[in-house]
Structures are given as C-alpha cells and as structure tokens.
Amino acid sequence: MDEMKMMRRTTRLLIIAIAIWYSAPVQGAEDDTNSVGVVDLAAGKLLRRIGGLKEPQGVGYVPSVDALYAASRGDGSVRVFSGDDYAAAGRIDLGDDADNVRVDLATNTVFVGYGAGALAAIDPKTGKKTDDIRLAAHPEGFQLSASTNRIFVNVPERRAIVAIDRASGQQQASWPTPNARDNFPMTLDEANRRVIVVFRNPARLDVFAMTSGEKIAEQNTCGDSDDVFMDAKRNRVYVSCGDGSIDVFAVEGTSYRRLGRLSTVRGARTSLFIPAMDRLAVAVRANGREPAAIWVYRPRP
Numbered sequence: 001m002d003e004m005k006m007m008r009r010t011t012r013l014l015i016i017a018i019a020i021w022y023s024a025p026v027q028g029a030e031d032d033t034n035s036v037g038v039v040d041l042a043a044g045k046l047l048r049r050i051g052g053l054k055e056p057q058g059v060g061y062v063p064s065v066d067a068l069y070a071a072s073r074g075d076g077s078v079r080v081f082s083g084d085d086y087a088a089a090g091r092i093d094l095g096d097d098a099d100n101v102r103v104d105l106a107t108n109t110v111f112v113g114y115g116a117g118a119l120a121a122i123d124p125k126t127g128k129k130t131d132d133i134r135l136a137a138h139p140e141g142f143q144l145s146a147s148t149n150r151i152f153v154n155v156p157e158r159r160a161i162v163a164i165d166r167a168s169g170q171q172q173a174s175w176p177t178p179n180a181r182d183n184f185p186m187t188l189d190e191a192n193r194r195v196i197v198v199f200r201n202p203a204r205l206d207v208f209a210m211t212s213g214e215k216i217a218e219q220n221t222c223g224d225s226d227d228v229f230m231d232a233k234r235n236r237v238y239v240s241c242g243d244g245s246i247d248v249f250a251v252e253g254t255s256y257r258r259l260g261r262l263s264t265v266r267g268a269r270t271s272l273f274i275p276a277m278d279r280l281a282v283a284v285r286a287n288g289r290e291p292a293a294i295w296v297y298r299p300r301p
Contacts, residue, residue: 036070038086039294041274041281048086053079058101062124064108069122071098071112078112078120080127090127094120097138104144104166111151113139119151119164133169135162141186143195148210152195154183161186161197161208175213180204185228185239189251198225198239205239205249207256219256222247226269229280234299238280240264240271246282246297264295 035051036059054074061068066083067090076098080090094114102111109130110122117135119142122128137157144151150172151164159181163173177183182200189196193210198221205228207217224242231238237249237256244266248259270283280297 034072034074041277041279041294041296050081050086057099058112060101060103060110062103062108062110063105065124067124069101069103069110069112069124071101071114073097073099076114078110078122092120092122092127092129094129099138100140100142102142102144106146107166111142111144113142113153117155119153121169131169133164135171136160140184141197143186143188145188145190145210147190147193150210152186152188152210154186154197156181156183159183161195161213163210163213173213175208177206180206185225187228187230187237189230189232191232192251196228196230196237198228200225203241205237205247205256207254216254217256219249219258221249221258222261224269227271229271229273231273231275231299233275233278234301236299238271238273240269240280240282242267242269244268246271246280262297268295 034053035049036056037049038047040047054072056070056072058071068081068083070079076094076096078092078098082089096115099113108124110124112120114120117137119133120129121131123130135155137155140154140156142151142153149166151166153162155162159177161175162171165172180199183197185198187196195208195210198205203221203223205219205221206215208215221239222241222243222245225239227240229238235251239247244264246262246264249256250259264282265284265287268282268284271280273280282295284293284295286292
C-alpha cells in the first residue's frame with residue numbers, strides 16, 4: 001500500500017471511526033449484541049457491523065499492517081480484521097477475558113489485558129503473542145506513557161495502580177488505593193507527567209505523579225464511570241459515566257476544577273475523545289423507541 005493511501009486509511013479508521021460494543025442485550029436496532037460497529041462520524045452513518053464476536057470489549061487499529069484488533073471477553077480471543085474490507089485476517093487465543101487493547105506505535109506492539117492478571121504483547125507482523133507481562137489480578141484500564149517509557153495499569157481487585165517498565169516488562173511500582181475501589185478508567189497527562197484515574201466507589205477522580213505515585217489532586221465526579229480523556233489542547237479532562245452524565249474538569253496547576261456536568265442517557269458510559277476532530281463521541285444504548293446512537297460533542301474554546 002502506498003504512503004498516501006495508508007495515510008487516508010489511517011485517518012479514516014482513527015479519526016472518523018469509533019467502534020461500539022454491546023456486552024448486554026439492548027432494545028431496538030441492534031439484535032446481535034456480539035458485534036462491533038464502525039461508524040463514520042463525519043457522515044453520521046454506520047459503515048459496517050463486524051459480527052461473530054463473543055462479548056467484544058476493546059479495539060485497536062495498527063497502521064503498519066492496516067488491521068483492526070478486537071478483544072472478546074466471552075472466549076478470550078483477539079480477532080484481527082483487514083482495515084480495507086474488515087475481512088477476518090487472524091485470531092490469537094488468550095484463553096480468558098480479553099479486555100482492553102492498546103497499540104504502541106513506537107515499537108509496533110499490540111497490548112491486550114486479559115485473564116487473572118496479564119498484559120499480552122502481540123506482534124502485528126506475525127499475528128502471534130510474543131510475551132506476557134504478569135500482574136497480580138485482572139487489568140482494567142491501562143495506558144502507555146511515551147514520556148516515562150512506562151505502562152500504567154489499573155488493578156482494581158488489588159486496589160492498586162501498577163507501573164511497568166516497557167523495555168523489560170518488569171513491575172517497577174505499585175501504588176495502593178485503600179480508600180477507593182473500582183478504578184476502571186485511566187488517562188495520561190504527558191505534558192505534566194500525571195496519571196489520571198477515576199474510581200466508581202466512591203465516584204472520584206484522582207491524579208498521581210507518574211514518577212513517584214504521589215497523589216496530586218482528587219475531585220468528586222459522576223457515577224459509574226467508564227472512560228476518561230485528557231484534552232491537552234484545552235488542559236481539560238472529560239469523564240463519561242453510566243449515571244447519564246459527562247463531567248468536564250479544567251486543569252489549573254494542581255487543581256482540577258469542574259467546569260460543568262452534561263446530561264446524556266443512563267447507561268451511556270462508553271466514549272472516545274478524538275483530538276484530530278476535536279470531538280467527544282459517546283455511545284448511547286437503545287432506549288424504548290430510540291435506537292442505539294452516537295452522540296457527538298464539540299468542546300467550547
């Protein structure tokens with residue numbers, strides 16, 4: 001594939017596409033819950049539904065091989081699909097509860113959290129697992145830090161956040177969170193070298209220093225959180241929650257001030273902030289006569 005074509009394909013998949021997954025039956029337009037939908041946000045239409053999955057959880061696109069990776073909790077597999085036509089292109093069986101997916105573009109590695117405690121490293125060129133980074137319990141949200149060369153992982157069963165060296169795969173630190181549980185969403189503020197984690201119990205946003213794990217700030221937030229994103233352009237944080245709201249915080253030094261709370265729909269937890277489009281997309285489940293949809297928000301200056 002020539003460079004220009006690859007650039008267009010990458011732009012289409014990373015910028016104007018969002019994958020939606022359903023882990024429970026919904027009413028309305030979607031009868032097959034075991035599918036991933038690819039939505040063109042610019043045109044406002046569904047491009048494709050990829051079916052035959054078992055409770056899909058996380059997705060990631062790898063430009064170097066023009067492929068989409070989808071992890072499924074139901075059968076512990078990672079399915080690979082061609083970025084051109086979404087045809088099946090491979091499968092990696094991890095065994096149990098394949099979950100979040102992250103793509104390290106610098107090393108061309110796909111990381112997938114799974115099982116009782118591991119991050120699988122997958123080589124997109126061969127389509128095979130090359131390594132396991134072992135953890136004390138199942139990993140939830142995790143992020144790859146370019147500025148510190150670390151992987152930060154939420155391990156809610158152990159009430160901890162773990163820092164792993166990306167080069168060696170060895171755990172460097174574990175930061176206990178004894179006063180909060182269910183730390184699922186995570187994002188990074190690379191400019192200020194901070195790890196931002198949202199807990200469900202209590203509903204709270206905590207901020208930690210990447211190098212030391214020192215807590216820098218905490219702030220109450222919306223309930224049943226599922227995703228959190230850093231808007232580096234505006235120095236803001238967005239949290240999407242299943243209680244039917246989105247919280248917006250302004251980062252002011254070491255203070256995280258709530259700018260506002262937007263109402264959505266109960267159960268609309270999954271979201272994606274797309275810096276290149278300057279948009280926040282929220283997946284809204286079907287509700288009564290209303291079909292499942294993507295709501296798109298434009299941040300104010």
